[in-house]
Amino acid sequence: MKKMLQDLKDSSLSAIGSAASPEALESLRVKYLGKKGELTAILKQMGKLSSEERPVIGQLANEVREHLSKALDEKREQLYAKQLESRLISEKIDVTIPGIPVKVGKKHPLSTVLDEAKEIFVSMGFSIASGPEIEYAEYNFDKLNHSAGHPARDRQDTFYFSDDDRILLRTQTSPVQIRVMENRKPPIRIISPGRVYRKDEVDATHSPMFHQIEGLVVDKGITMGDLKGTLNTIIKQLYGEDTITRFRPHHFPFTEPSCEVDVQCFECKGKGCRVCKGEGFIELLGAGMVHPKVLEVCGIDSKVYSGFAFGMGLERMTMRRFNISDLRLIFENDVRFLDQF
Ligand code: DAH
Numbered sequence: 001m002k003k004m005l006q007d008l009k010d011s012s013l014s015a016i017g018s019a020a021s022p023e024a025l026e027s028l029r030v031k032y033l034g035k036k037g038e039l040t041a042i043l044k045q046m047g048k049l050s051s052e053e054r055p056v057i058g059q060l061a062n063e064v065r066e067h068l069s070k071a072l073d074e075k076r077e078q079l080y081a082k083q084l085e086s087r088l089i090s091e092k093i094d095v096t097i098p099g100i101p102v103k104v105g106k107k108h109p110l111s112t113v114l115d116e117a118k119e120i121f122v123s124m125g126f127s128i129a130s131g132p133e134i135e136y137a138e139y140n141f142d143k144l145n146h147s148a149g150h151p152a153r154d155r156q157d158t159f160y161f162s163d164d165d166r167i168l169l170r171t172q173t174s175p176v177q178i179r180v181m182e183n184r185k186p187p188i189r190i191i192s193p194g195r196v197y198r199k200d201e202v203d204a205t206h207s208p209m210f211h212q213i214e215g216l217v218v219d220k221g222i223t224m225g226d227l228k229g230t231l232n233t234i235i236k237q238l239y240g241e242d243t244i245t246r247f248r249p250h251h252f253p254f255t256e257p258s259c260e261v262d263v264q265c266f267e268c269k270g271k272g273c274r275v276c277k278g279e280g281f282i283e284l285l286g287a288g289m290v291h292p293k294v295l296e297v298c299g300i301d302s303k304v305y306s307g308f309a310f311g312m313g314l315e316r317m318t319m320r321r322f323n324i325s326d327l328r329l330i331f332e333n334d335v336r337f338l339d340q341f
Contacts, residue, residue, distance in 0.1 A: 001042065001045065001046075001049065001053075001057050002057065002060060004042050005042060005057070005060050005061060005064050008032070008038055008039060008042065008064060009064045009067060009068070012028070012032045012038075012068055012071075013067070013068070013071055015028055016028055016068070016071045016072060016075050017071075017075070019075060019079070020079075021079060022076060022079050022080065022083070025072060025075055025076055025079060028072070029072050032068055033065065033068055033069070033072075039061065039064065039065060039068075042061070043061055046058070103335075106338060106339070106341065107341075108333075108338065109318050109321075109322050109324070109330065109338070109341045110211065110314060110315065110318050110330060112318075112341065113238075113314060113317050113318045113321050114193055114211070114213070114314055116238065117191075117193075117213060117234070117238065117314075117317070118191070118193070120233075120234050120237045120238065121191045121215070121234065124230065124233070124234075125189055126189045126190055126191050126215070127189065127190055127191075128190065128191055128192065128193070129176055129179075129180050129190040129191070129192045130176065130192055130194060131170075131173070131175055131176035131179045131192060131194070132170070133169060133170055133194065133195055133196075133197070134161065134167060134168075134169060134170075135167070135168060135169070135170040135175050136166060136167060136168075136175075137153070137160075137165055137166055137167070137168055138166075139170075139175035139178050139179065140168060140170050140171060140172065140174075140175045141153055143175075143178045143294070143297050143298070144174050144175065144177070144178065144253060144254040144294060145253040145254045145291055145293050145294055145297075146253045146254075147253070150253065152171060153165075156199060157171070157198060157199050158171050158197075158198065158199065159197050159198075159199060169196075169197035170196055170197065171196055171197060171198050172196050172212060172214075172311060173192050173193070173194050173196060173212040173213070173214035173311060174214055174254060174309070174311060176190075176192040176194070176214050176216075177192075177214060177216045177254075177290075177294070177309055178294070178297070178298060180192075180216060181216075181218065181294075181295070181298035181299075181300055182298050182299065186218040186219050186220070186300060186305050186307075187217075187218065187219040187220075188216060188217065188218040188219070188307070189216075189217050189219075190215070190216050191213055191214065191215045191216075192213070192214040192215075192216075193211065193212070193213045193214075193314065194211065194212065194214075195209055195210070195211055196209070196210060196211070196212050197209050198210075202328060203327075203328075204325070204326045204327055204328065205327055206327065207315070207327055207328070207331060209331075210313060210314070210315050210327075211313070211314035211315060212311050212312065212313055212314060213311070213312050213314055214309070214310070214311050215230075215287075215309060215310045215311070215312075216290070216307060216308075216309045217230070217307050217308050217309075218290065218295070218300065218305055218306070218307030219305065219306075219307065220304060220305060220306075221306070222289075222305075222306045222307050222308055223289075223306070224257070224289060224308070226308060227287055227288075227289065227308035227310070228247060230308075231245070231261055231285070231287060231310060232245055235261070235263060235284065238317065238321065239263060239266075239320065239321070243263055243264070244263065244264035244270070245261055245262065245263055245264075245284075246261070246262040246263075246264070246281050247259045247260075247261055248260045248261070248262060250286065250288075252286055252288055253291070254288075254290065254291050254294050254309070255287070255288020255289055255290060255291055255308075255309060256288065256289060256291045256292075257288055257289060258286065258287070258288035258289075259286075259287055259288055260283055260285070260286050260287070261283075261284050261285050261286075261287060261310075262279075262281035262282055262283050262284060263281065263282055263284050263320070264280065264281055264282075265279070265280055265281060265282055266320070268280065275325075282316075282320065283316075284312060284313075284316065284317070284320075285310050285311060285312035285313070286310065286311050286312075287308065287309065287310035287311070288308065288309060288310075289306060289307070289308050290306070290307040290308060290309050295307065315327055315330055318330065322341060
Protein backbone atom coordinates (compact mmCIF):
# COMPACT_ATOMS: atom_id res chain seq x y z
CA MET A 1 0.00 0.00 0.00
CA LYS A 2 2.91 2.26 0.68
CA LYS A 3 3.94 1.77 -2.90
CA MET A 4 0.41 2.53 -4.13
CA LEU A 5 0.37 5.76 -2.15
CA GLN A 6 3.80 6.73 -3.40
CA ASP A 7 2.77 6.04 -7.01
CA LEU A 8 -0.41 8.00 -6.55
CA LYS A 9 1.56 10.96 -5.19
CA ASP A 10 4.05 10.91 -8.07
CA SER A 11 1.56 10.53 -10.87
CA SER A 12 -0.92 13.06 -9.46
CA LEU A 13 1.76 15.68 -8.81
CA SER A 14 2.99 15.47 -12.37
CA ALA A 15 -0.58 15.65 -13.72
CA ILE A 16 -1.29 18.71 -11.57
CA GLY A 17 1.93 20.30 -12.72
CA SER A 18 0.91 20.10 -16.34
CA ALA A 19 -2.78 21.08 -15.95
CA ALA A 20 -3.56 23.81 -18.49
CA SER A 21 -6.70 25.42 -17.07
CA PRO A 22 -8.58 25.85 -13.77
CA GLU A 23 -11.25 23.53 -15.17
CA ALA A 24 -8.75 20.77 -15.94
CA LEU A 25 -7.29 21.24 -12.47
CA GLU A 26 -10.70 20.84 -10.86
CA SER A 27 -11.29 17.52 -12.60
CA LEU A 28 -7.89 16.33 -11.34
CA ARG A 29 -8.94 17.25 -7.80
CA VAL A 30 -12.07 15.14 -8.18
CA LYS A 31 -10.09 12.34 -9.75
CA TYR A 32 -7.57 12.08 -6.90
CA LEU A 33 -9.16 13.54 -3.77
CA GLY A 34 -12.90 13.28 -4.49
CA LYS A 35 -15.27 10.92 -2.63
CA LYS A 36 -14.90 8.38 -5.39
CA GLY A 37 -11.30 9.38 -6.05
CA GLU A 38 -8.18 7.31 -6.11
CA LEU A 39 -6.97 8.21 -2.62
CA THR A 40 -10.30 7.18 -1.09
CA ALA A 41 -10.14 3.94 -3.05
CA ILE A 42 -6.76 3.12 -1.49
CA LEU A 43 -7.92 4.06 2.01
CA LYS A 44 -10.88 1.70 1.68
CA GLN A 45 -8.40 -1.15 1.68
CA MET A 46 -6.95 -0.12 5.09
CA GLY A 47 -9.10 -2.79 6.76
CA LYS A 48 -6.82 -5.46 5.34
CA LEU A 49 -3.82 -4.04 7.19
CA SER A 50 -2.36 -5.21 10.50
CA SER A 51 -2.77 -2.98 13.54
CA GLU A 52 0.91 -2.04 13.39
CA GLU A 53 0.80 -1.04 9.75
CA ARG A 54 -2.45 0.90 9.93
CA PRO A 55 -1.22 4.10 11.71
CA VAL A 56 1.87 4.23 9.54
CA ILE A 57 -0.11 3.98 6.35
CA GLY A 58 -2.77 6.35 7.78
CA GLN A 59 -0.17 9.00 8.42
CA LEU A 60 1.35 8.51 5.00
CA ALA A 61 -2.10 8.84 3.40
CA ASN A 62 -2.66 12.11 5.27
CA GLU A 63 0.65 13.43 4.11
CA VAL A 64 -0.20 12.55 0.51
CA ARG A 65 -3.56 14.30 0.84
CA GLU A 66 -1.98 17.46 2.25
CA HIS A 67 0.67 17.42 -0.41
CA LEU A 68 -1.87 17.13 -3.17
CA SER A 69 -4.13 19.83 -1.70
CA LYS A 70 -1.25 22.22 -1.46
CA ALA A 71 -0.12 21.44 -5.01
CA LEU A 72 -3.66 21.99 -6.26
CA ASP A 73 -3.97 25.35 -4.46
CA GLU A 74 -0.68 26.59 -5.79
CA LYS A 75 -1.39 25.50 -9.30
CA ARG A 76 -4.85 27.07 -9.18
CA GLU A 77 -3.40 30.41 -8.16
CA GLN A 78 -0.82 30.20 -10.92
CA LEU A 79 -3.45 29.47 -13.54
CA TYR A 80 -5.67 32.35 -12.40
CA ALA A 81 -2.74 34.75 -12.49
CA LYS A 82 -1.93 33.61 -16.03
CA GLN A 83 -5.53 34.04 -17.15
CA LEU A 84 -5.65 37.54 -15.70
CA GLU A 85 -2.43 38.47 -17.40
CA SER A 86 -3.58 37.34 -20.83
CA ARG A 87 -6.88 39.19 -20.35
CA LEU A 88 -5.04 42.35 -19.40
CA ILE A 89 -3.01 42.06 -22.58
CA SER A 90 -5.93 41.30 -24.88
CA GLU A 91 -8.18 43.98 -23.41
CA LYS A 92 -5.56 46.64 -23.33
CA ILE A 93 -6.82 50.14 -24.23
CA ASP A 94 -4.55 52.54 -25.98
CA VAL A 95 -5.49 55.83 -24.39
CA THR A 96 -3.28 57.74 -26.80
CA ILE A 97 -5.40 56.92 -29.93
CA PRO A 98 -7.35 60.05 -30.97
CA GLY A 99 -11.11 59.75 -30.21
CA ILE A 100 -14.02 59.86 -32.67
CA PRO A 101 -15.46 63.38 -32.40
CA VAL A 102 -19.13 63.50 -31.33
CA LYS A 103 -21.19 65.57 -33.78
CA VAL A 104 -23.55 67.83 -31.91
CA GLY A 105 -26.76 68.74 -33.76
CA LYS A 106 -28.24 72.21 -34.09
CA LYS A 107 -31.66 73.76 -34.18
CA HIS A 108 -33.27 73.44 -37.62
CA PRO A 109 -33.69 76.85 -39.33
CA LEU A 110 -37.49 76.29 -39.42
CA SER A 111 -37.51 75.84 -35.65
CA THR A 112 -35.34 78.91 -35.19
CA VAL A 113 -37.76 81.11 -37.12
CA LEU A 114 -40.81 79.50 -35.49
CA ASP A 115 -39.39 80.05 -32.01
CA GLU A 116 -38.58 83.67 -32.85
CA ALA A 117 -42.10 84.26 -34.16
CA LYS A 118 -43.69 82.58 -31.14
CA GLU A 119 -41.66 84.74 -28.81
CA ILE A 120 -42.72 87.93 -30.58
CA PHE A 121 -46.41 86.94 -30.60
CA VAL A 122 -46.36 85.84 -26.97
CA SER A 123 -44.77 89.19 -26.03
CA MET A 124 -47.76 90.84 -27.76
CA GLY A 125 -50.24 88.89 -25.63
CA PHE A 126 -50.98 85.97 -27.97
CA SER A 127 -51.25 82.43 -26.66
CA ILE A 128 -50.52 79.29 -28.66
CA ALA A 129 -53.30 76.96 -29.78
CA SER A 130 -53.18 73.71 -31.70
CA GLY A 131 -55.47 71.56 -33.80
CA PRO A 132 -55.34 68.18 -35.55
CA GLU A 133 -53.54 67.62 -38.85
CA ILE A 134 -56.18 65.03 -39.77
CA GLU A 135 -59.24 67.26 -39.93
CA TYR A 136 -62.90 67.23 -40.86
CA ALA A 137 -63.68 68.83 -44.22
CA GLU A 138 -66.36 70.64 -42.23
CA TYR A 139 -63.68 72.48 -40.22
CA ASN A 140 -61.14 72.81 -43.01
CA PHE A 141 -63.73 74.17 -45.48
CA ASP A 142 -67.45 74.49 -44.62
CA LYS A 143 -67.22 76.41 -41.37
CA LEU A 144 -64.61 78.65 -43.01
CA ASN A 145 -67.20 79.63 -45.62
CA HIS A 146 -65.62 77.61 -48.44
CA SER A 147 -68.71 76.82 -50.52
CA ALA A 148 -69.34 73.28 -51.77
CA GLY A 149 -67.83 73.92 -55.20
CA HIS A 150 -64.73 75.80 -54.02
CA PRO A 151 -61.69 74.72 -56.07
CA ALA A 152 -59.56 74.15 -52.94
CA ARG A 153 -61.82 71.19 -52.08
CA ASP A 154 -60.94 69.42 -55.32
CA ARG A 155 -59.59 65.86 -55.03
CA GLN A 156 -56.72 67.08 -57.23
CA ASP A 157 -55.66 69.53 -54.53
CA THR A 158 -56.41 67.82 -51.24
CA PHE A 159 -55.62 64.49 -49.55
CA TYR A 160 -58.89 62.82 -48.49
CA PHE A 161 -59.09 59.81 -46.20
CA SER A 162 -62.63 58.71 -46.87
CA ASP A 163 -64.71 58.22 -50.03
CA ASP A 164 -67.34 60.61 -48.73
CA ASP A 165 -64.67 63.36 -48.55
CA ARG A 166 -65.45 63.93 -44.88
CA ILE A 167 -61.94 63.56 -43.44
CA LEU A 168 -58.75 64.98 -44.92
CA LEU A 169 -55.25 66.18 -44.23
CA ARG A 170 -55.81 69.83 -43.42
CA THR A 171 -54.77 72.15 -46.23
CA GLN A 172 -54.39 75.17 -43.93
CA THR A 173 -54.14 75.97 -40.22
CA SER A 174 -57.32 78.09 -40.49
CA PRO A 175 -59.59 75.31 -39.07
CA VAL A 176 -57.90 75.97 -35.73
CA GLN A 177 -59.67 79.36 -35.80
CA ILE A 178 -63.01 77.52 -35.75
CA ARG A 179 -61.94 75.12 -33.01
CA VAL A 180 -60.78 78.01 -30.84
CA MET A 181 -63.88 80.17 -31.42
CA GLU A 182 -66.21 77.23 -30.72
CA ASN A 183 -64.54 76.65 -27.38
CA ARG A 184 -63.64 80.11 -26.08
CA LYS A 185 -65.39 83.40 -25.58
CA PRO A 186 -63.72 86.61 -26.81
CA PRO A 187 -61.37 88.30 -26.20
CA ILE A 188 -59.35 85.80 -28.25
CA ARG A 189 -55.75 86.31 -29.24
CA ILE A 190 -54.02 83.14 -30.49
CA ILE A 191 -51.49 81.89 -32.96
CA SER A 192 -51.42 78.30 -34.13
CA PRO A 193 -48.36 76.95 -35.90
CA GLY A 194 -48.46 73.55 -37.60
CA ARG A 195 -48.14 71.33 -40.64
CA VAL A 196 -50.48 71.51 -43.61
CA TYR A 197 -50.80 69.33 -46.72
CA ARG A 198 -51.62 69.87 -50.37
CA LYS A 199 -51.26 67.78 -53.50
CA ASP A 200 -48.42 69.91 -54.82
CA GLU A 201 -45.51 68.66 -56.88
CA VAL A 202 -42.15 69.21 -55.20
CA ASP A 203 -40.15 72.10 -56.68
CA ALA A 204 -38.07 75.03 -55.47
CA THR A 205 -41.12 76.72 -53.91
CA HIS A 206 -43.61 73.86 -53.36
CA SER A 207 -43.86 70.84 -51.11
CA PRO A 208 -46.88 68.58 -50.37
CA MET A 209 -46.23 69.26 -46.68
CA PHE A 210 -45.34 72.64 -45.28
CA HIS A 211 -45.94 74.79 -42.21
CA GLN A 212 -48.18 77.73 -41.49
CA ILE A 213 -48.65 80.03 -38.56
CA GLU A 214 -52.30 80.95 -38.16
CA GLY A 215 -53.30 84.00 -36.16
CA LEU A 216 -56.67 85.10 -34.79
CA VAL A 217 -57.79 88.10 -32.77
CA VAL A 218 -61.43 88.58 -31.79
CA ASP A 219 -62.68 91.30 -29.48
CA LYS A 220 -64.97 94.31 -29.37
CA GLY A 221 -63.95 97.08 -31.78
CA ILE A 222 -61.19 95.26 -33.67
CA THR A 223 -60.48 96.98 -37.01
CA MET A 224 -58.27 96.69 -40.07
CA GLY A 225 -56.00 99.19 -38.28
CA ASP A 226 -55.29 96.58 -35.59
CA LEU A 227 -54.53 94.03 -38.31
CA LYS A 228 -52.07 96.36 -40.03
CA GLY A 229 -50.40 97.47 -36.82
CA THR A 230 -49.97 93.95 -35.50
CA LEU A 231 -48.64 92.49 -38.75
CA ASN A 232 -46.28 95.43 -39.39
CA THR A 233 -44.89 95.04 -35.88
CA ILE A 234 -44.22 91.32 -36.22
CA ILE A 235 -42.75 91.68 -39.73
CA LYS A 236 -40.37 94.44 -38.61
CA GLN A 237 -39.31 92.45 -35.58
CA LEU A 238 -38.61 89.44 -37.77
CA TYR A 239 -36.93 91.16 -40.71
CA GLY A 240 -35.66 94.45 -39.32
CA GLU A 241 -37.09 97.91 -38.58
CA ASP A 242 -36.46 99.20 -42.11
CA THR A 243 -38.59 96.49 -43.74
CA ILE A 244 -41.20 97.94 -46.09
CA THR A 245 -44.57 96.17 -46.29
CA ARG A 246 -47.40 96.38 -48.81
CA PHE A 247 -51.03 95.46 -48.12
CA ARG A 248 -52.79 94.34 -51.28
CA PRO A 249 -56.52 93.48 -51.69
CA HIS A 250 -57.21 89.79 -52.12
CA HIS A 251 -59.96 87.23 -51.60
CA PHE A 252 -60.29 84.54 -48.94
CA PRO A 253 -63.68 82.98 -48.23
CA PHE A 254 -63.36 83.38 -44.46
CA THR A 255 -62.30 87.05 -44.34
CA GLU A 256 -63.97 90.21 -45.59
CA PRO A 257 -62.21 92.36 -46.58
CA SER A 258 -59.15 90.20 -47.31
CA CYS A 259 -55.62 91.15 -48.18
CA GLU A 260 -52.20 89.78 -48.89
CA VAL A 261 -49.14 91.28 -47.29
CA ASP A 262 -45.88 91.58 -49.20
CA VAL A 263 -42.45 92.71 -48.07
CA GLN A 264 -40.23 94.77 -50.30
CA CYS A 265 -37.51 92.63 -51.87
CA PHE A 266 -34.35 92.76 -49.76
CA GLU A 267 -32.22 92.03 -52.78
CA CYS A 268 -33.26 94.85 -55.15
CA LYS A 269 -35.09 97.19 -52.74
CA GLY A 270 -38.21 97.16 -54.89
CA LYS A 271 -36.66 97.60 -58.33
CA GLY A 272 -37.39 94.05 -59.42
CA CYS A 273 -34.82 91.25 -59.70
CA ARG A 274 -34.38 87.50 -60.01
CA VAL A 275 -35.20 86.88 -56.32
CA CYS A 276 -38.60 88.65 -56.44
CA LYS A 277 -39.19 87.55 -60.04
CA GLY A 278 -39.24 91.18 -61.16
CA GLU A 279 -42.03 92.14 -58.76
CA GLY A 280 -40.03 94.23 -56.30
CA PHE A 281 -42.10 92.67 -53.52
CA ILE A 282 -42.38 89.18 -52.07
CA GLU A 283 -45.68 87.77 -50.83
CA LEU A 284 -45.54 86.84 -47.17
CA LEU A 285 -49.01 86.10 -45.84
CA GLY A 286 -52.77 86.22 -46.24
CA ALA A 287 -54.99 88.10 -43.82
CA GLY A 288 -58.30 89.84 -43.38
CA MET A 289 -61.20 90.74 -41.11
CA VAL A 290 -62.96 87.58 -39.94
CA HIS A 291 -66.11 87.12 -42.04
CA PRO A 292 -69.27 87.73 -39.96
CA LYS A 293 -70.61 84.34 -41.17
CA VAL A 294 -67.58 82.62 -39.65
CA LEU A 295 -68.07 84.37 -36.31
CA GLU A 296 -71.77 83.42 -36.29
CA VAL A 297 -71.04 79.75 -37.18
CA CYS A 298 -68.96 79.65 -34.01
CA GLY A 299 -71.67 81.26 -31.89
CA ILE A 300 -70.02 84.68 -31.67
CA ASP A 301 -72.32 87.70 -32.15
CA SER A 302 -70.89 89.55 -35.16
CA LYS A 303 -72.76 92.72 -34.18
CA VAL A 304 -70.85 92.88 -30.90
CA TYR A 305 -67.51 91.38 -31.89
CA SER A 306 -65.13 91.68 -34.80
CA GLY A 307 -61.76 90.17 -35.49
CA PHE A 308 -58.85 89.76 -37.81
CA ALA A 309 -56.98 86.66 -38.91
CA PHE A 310 -53.85 85.88 -40.81
CA GLY A 311 -51.93 82.88 -42.07
CA MET A 312 -48.28 82.87 -42.98
CA GLY A 313 -46.01 80.27 -44.49
CA LEU A 314 -43.19 79.33 -42.18
CA GLU A 315 -40.96 78.00 -44.97
CA ARG A 316 -41.30 81.24 -46.90
CA MET A 317 -40.42 83.24 -43.77
CA THR A 318 -37.42 80.99 -43.15
CA MET A 319 -36.21 81.26 -46.74
CA ARG A 320 -36.36 85.06 -46.54
CA ARG A 321 -34.75 85.15 -43.13
CA PHE A 322 -31.75 83.02 -44.10
CA ASN A 323 -31.62 83.73 -47.85
CA ILE A 324 -32.38 80.13 -48.80
CA SER A 325 -33.18 79.89 -52.49
CA ASP A 326 -34.69 76.39 -52.70
CA LEU A 327 -37.45 75.04 -50.43
CA ARG A 328 -36.23 71.47 -50.90
CA LEU A 329 -33.05 72.22 -48.95
CA ILE A 330 -35.17 72.79 -45.85
CA PHE A 331 -36.55 69.24 -45.89
CA GLU A 332 -33.60 67.27 -47.25
CA ASN A 333 -31.82 67.54 -43.91
CA ASP A 334 -28.35 67.39 -45.40
CA VAL A 335 -26.11 68.24 -42.44
CA ARG A 336 -23.76 70.19 -44.70
CA PHE A 337 -26.67 72.54 -45.40
CA LEU A 338 -27.98 72.61 -41.84
CA ASP A 339 -24.50 73.25 -40.41
CA GLN A 340 -24.56 76.75 -41.91
CA PHE A 341 -27.16 78.11 -39.54
N1 DAH B 1 -55.45 79.81 -44.96
C1 DAH B 1 -54.93 80.66 -45.99
C2 DAH B 1 -54.11 79.86 -46.96
O1 DAH B 1 -53.70 78.78 -46.63
C3 DAH B 1 -54.09 81.76 -45.41
C4 DAH B 1 -54.92 82.74 -44.67
C5 DAH B 1 -55.44 83.86 -45.34
C6 DAH B 1 -55.20 82.60 -43.34
C7 DAH B 1 -56.20 84.78 -44.69
C8 DAH B 1 -55.98 83.54 -42.67
C9 DAH B 1 -56.48 84.63 -43.35
O2 DAH B 1 -56.29 83.42 -41.37
O3 DAH B 1 -57.22 85.54 -42.70
O4 DAH B 1 -53.90 80.29 -48.05
